[in-house]
Amino acid sequence: DAGVIQSPRHEVTEMGQEVTLRCKPISGHNSLFWYRQTMMRGLELLIYFNNNVPIDDSGMPEDRFSAKMPNASFSTLKIQPSEPRDSAVYFCASSPGPSRVGEAFFGQGTRLTVV
């Protein structure tokens, strides 16, 4: 089991550019979460999907952020245009479903720096 795979591991971009973060969840998991982690705000839930359907996106900071899950094995988080305050570590996590609710398996994260 390869675990949750995120790419890229590090991203440095200029303000105003589009950024796309990618996630491959663990096969068979039916929930997927995107989190953002900063020193100031800690771990914030941005959006989560159940069976590829977005359930709660109330944590998405503003319209510049969007997330998609076109199939069970892939999700993207896009920021357009990016701003320096978006600099953070972004984590994707997947969860196996009703029998193990609350158990989330995290990827290693993407460290985003917007200059």
Add this chain to the structure above:
Amino acid sequence: GDSVTQMEGPVTLSEEAFLTINCTYTATGYPSLFWYVQYPGEGLQLLLKATKADDKGSNKGFEATYRKETTSFHLEKGSVQVSDSAVYFCALWNGDKIIFGKGTRLHILP
């Protein structure tokens, strides 16, 4: 809304000391409770869990007991090691989503 509050860090201990990290929660209904650990440069990993009142979760020498009467889920370990240095997150599942505390950084000195 539902929330998790845990003690602020950093917590610094000597090797073989006893560890307690406090965690309390606010939730309607009966949440499941979790402790996650984050090592430097990595994502969070599930450490232990408890799904109902009076359950005790345990793993790698760590323990936590679900106390409904005090709405608490304190993390304990009898003898910490340098390798336990990490950030520890208390969390709950309220039937809708996972809610994390802000994390407690633990430093263990050799």
